[in-house]
Amino acid sequence: MSRIGRAPISVPAGVEITIGSDNLVTVKGPKGSLTQQLSPAMTISQEGSELHVTRPNDAKENRALHGLTRSLLHNMVVGVTDGFKKELDVNGVGYRVAKEGNKLVMNLGFSHQVTMEEPEGISIDVPNPNKIVISGADKQKVGQFAAEVREKRPPEPYKGKGIKYTDEVIRRKEGKTGVKKK
Missing domain, CATH: 3.90.930.12 (Ribosomal protein L6)
Structure with missing residues (x-):
């Protein structure tokens, strides 16, 4: 059983x-x-x-x-x-998020702003410019929308820049050593 x-x-x-x-x-x-x-x-x-x-x-x-x-x-x-909630952090120099009406406006280092419409049944909250809180009653919709937001700029392993879940751990890599051998 x-x-x-x-x-x-x-x-x-x-x-x-x-x-x-x-x-x-x-x-x-x-x-x-x-x-x-x-x-x-x-x-x-x-x-x-x-x-x-x-x-x-x-x-x-x-x-x-x-x-x-x-x-x-x-x-x-x-x-x-109770509802479900996903929290995302935005890390990076100049990376910011803001909420304008029912749109999430993100500056993610591109030449343009990335905007996403708030889906029905989901609410987006931006407590500060580096944090996004997505909440709603449907667990699948909340998780899917959070994944779509994270997909716009996934975290990279060298400096950790990008959008990550608050409880996510990014495995960091060491960069180039800078010393060339002949």
Whole structure:
């Protein structure tokens, strides 16, 4: 039995879960509403303030879907109650970010400014010119948008310039020695 799949999901007060036909699950909470189509092979049942996911048999595909379905449901419940957040740091001389309306404007050492539109369901916060905070209810959307922002100028290994996650560690390389042998 999957250790992740058999763990119950506790549903906090103020969260409403609707399980439709073919496992179309809608979760509504204080931070918004999320809808996702989960595998119809899994059985999702709500008992009081807990959700349980069970699988029909021990076939390899069903074992894989068991833990996945439970994790997706758990992420939806956490997203509508607490939300998810990714923090990025901008390192480099002259590298700055600012928020203008619903656009993220970045100066990243190019001859032009890089602008990105704030997607629906995601909020961008720029507490200082070298920090970006991306938050939202959908874990997948938050992670994808953070990856797209980081992709505009990934960190390089020599000086560490670029956009990196706050908790990311950049493996540094030693540069040229500067001494040539004849």
